[in-house]
Amino acid sequence: MPEFFHDKRLYYTPIEFALSHIGGTWKMPILWRLQEKPQRFSELKKDIPHITDKMLTSQLRELESKDLISREVFPVVPPKVEYRLTEKGRRAIPIIETIMKYGYDLIKEAGIEYPPKEI
Template identity: 50%
Template sequence: MKIQLEVQDHSKCHMNERCNKYEMCPINLVHKIISGKWKILILWYLMPNPLRFSDLRRKLPDVTQKMLTQQLRSLESHNLVYRKVYPVVPPKVEYGLTECGEKLIPVLESMYSYGVDYLQDNSLDSLKLDK
């Protein structure tokens, strides 16, 4: 079922209250779907083409196998990522963006551009980033 959303003035949006028209504020919904330590990076790396699990592990060396599996399953359950199993030996599994996931590409590209601008405007030494 597709819900038609109306663009609302941010000043009328109260994050601590649910939207009257929907069960959840749309921005809060998106936050819940893509929040997670690795989800945005997984989506970013899947943008150009599908990848195997091992390829994602190489691109995200700090993620554990268990965590990567959990994050991929969550993205899959929200229809952002698909999992394709090939009937070969040894088993081959690829992950890629669904049509729904591809709709996030402009958002991810904007986040990348913002990061570039932020790095140019701010001293890296002054940033206190969680590792």
């Protein structure tokens, strides 16, 4: 596969390029949660409890810069902001679903109890 540059970065494969858009710990969970309806920052934070405010802000900005989500600011006091999937973001959902199913298969094959029992 030929390598290519985009935004001053060298990519070796289309897979690497795609993962730069949706890869990492938090981007796919954020996209997954936005597939049903737009959500506010606080709703996403509540639904993804282990993410810090700083990381959620950072990931939302990255997803918006890649045109995977849109951010709508409503002119009210206090300010209201909603995040929603764009068409480009919606196209990522079947890929995320496939990766999630593969992860479940790997967990099962490893003999891991999932979800774990409450203590």
